Amino acid sequence: MPATASRIGFITSDVRRATAGPDASVEAKYGKLARDTKEPVETFFDLVVDAQIMADERLLLLKAERRLIEFAVSGIEAGVSLDFSGTTPSVTRTVPRYNLSDTAAVVKVEVDYQNNVTTLETWG
Structure with missing residues (x-):
């Protein structure tokens, strides 16, 4: 230079x-x-x-108020919808215990085929 x-x-x-x-x-x-x-x-x-x-x-x-929440989804659960059309997958999460209803980024997905359980970790 x-x-x-x-x-x-x-x-x-x-x-x-x-x-x-x-x-x-x-x-x-x-x-x-x-x-x-x-x-x-x-x-x-x-x-x-x-x-x-x-x-x-x-x-x-x-x-901004952010939360890292991990939850398991087994079978087809109402209220869980993944959106893969954008650059980051997102989920609409509703957690009555925390008075929470928002959209968050999915930062980790683990699939357990043996127990038919999918674990999602969300941030938002």
């Missing part, structure tokens, strides 16, 4: 910083586990705009 004036300026300049937060919903959700540190997360973005986009996306990931 040639040493252009803009590249030399980029390398010799101080740290470029992008921040996202604080967010009250993340702090309420995680309590003392929510990290509020001044230490930067090292990245390799040339532009602060790109780093800001990633910082905002990290905050959105923290704000």
Whole structure:
């Protein structure tokens, strides 16, 4: 890579910083586990705009409510429908015990042919 004036300026300049937060919903959700540190997360973005986009996306990931649930399906069960038309298989899961009804990505499928049971692990 040639040493252009803009590249030399980029390398010799101080740290470029992008921040996202604080967010009250993340702090309420995680309590003392929510990290509020001044230490930067090292990245390799040339532009602060790109780093800001990633910082905002990290905050959105923290704000979303996600659950990893594994359940067994035997035979034909009502309410379980796999959708393989997209890039990631998804399932509509309804779990009354958790007051949960949503769509989630299927991240693992195990088929036990001997016992006629399929185990799905979902994330969402």
